[in-house]
Amino acid sequence: MKRKALILVTVAALLAAPAAFAADETRWVNVHVTENSSNTKVEVHLPLNLVLTVLRNVDVENFHGGHVDLELDDDMDINFPEIMAAVKDAPDGKFVTVTSDEADVNVHKQAGTLFITVDQKEDEMAKVEVTMPMELMDAFTFGDENTLDIAALLQSFDKLPDGELVKVTSTEANVRVWIE
């Protein structure tokens, strides 16, 4: 009898599990900022939809309806979609390595994710780590007049697995941005 009840409970739990996961499909954007000098901590936890709604409705200089003006000179002819496609199709490996007295910069691709790290050696001694899954590459949408669709980029966060996107540590402040 006990065994029968246990089986029933297990089956019920298994049946309920997908429903429980499906119930909360909200993706959350998290931003944590810690300022070292004042010991101030700010934690923002906002649903992606709310952030997108705000971005799509902001209409200020250089930012209209989710599109940011990259303010590039007219004589600069950069084919951003081609660059993004090239990065996406590139095999894993080290792309950029810069070593200087001011900072070290590394760009490498590993297991379908682009990692950008900057190690500052002076001033704020900032250490920046940007993690860019390849799914994001397709979301970079550029307009005819050198604009980038930030809203479309953020919309693609919806398809990303949970994880950290940006991490900055420095003597002044630490910043962490992640999606869950």
Add this chain to the structure above:
Amino acid sequence: MKYQRGMSTFGAVLLAGTAGLLTATLMMDWMVVDVHVVDVSESDDIHADVPLHIKVPFPLLIADIATGFIPDEAFEDAKIPPEARVHKELVLETIRALLDTPDAELVKVRTEDANVDIFKDGDTLRIAVDADDAVVRCNVPIDGILEALEDWDWETVDPQMAFDILRAAENGDLVTVATEDGVRVSIKMW
């Protein structure tokens, strides 16, 4: 004809009138402004029961009607700047999105002087500020604000908006402020 004892017409009308007035009074939204001045050395708990306080209850309907008597000229100079008006859609869409947001703590700030927490709880945005010199609790009815802003012309100051928002507020504390010098003010909906 035999005289029958019973309730007089006047009594019946008075009773019905009293019952109607009582029902209407109970069904009305009331706002209570509660001011406490306490000896801070005795209690720093904003919810502590302090016997000495001023309580001013008034029905929203009366306040609502009273605003109707304010002459329009009083608000002629109180025009909303056009820069604010262009953000109307941004504000409305943000509030609509906030209403659809699942309940959660949205913002948490910790500093040496103050702590700020903003929670979404159903149709209410709960704001808590714990500073060195004051403690503030505020429960903002998101749906009431949306409704008021949707109805507003976004051109002139409209006191009616305040009552639209208050009417949507849940019963209980709307705003509570307790300062370090012992003044405690709370506005409750009832």
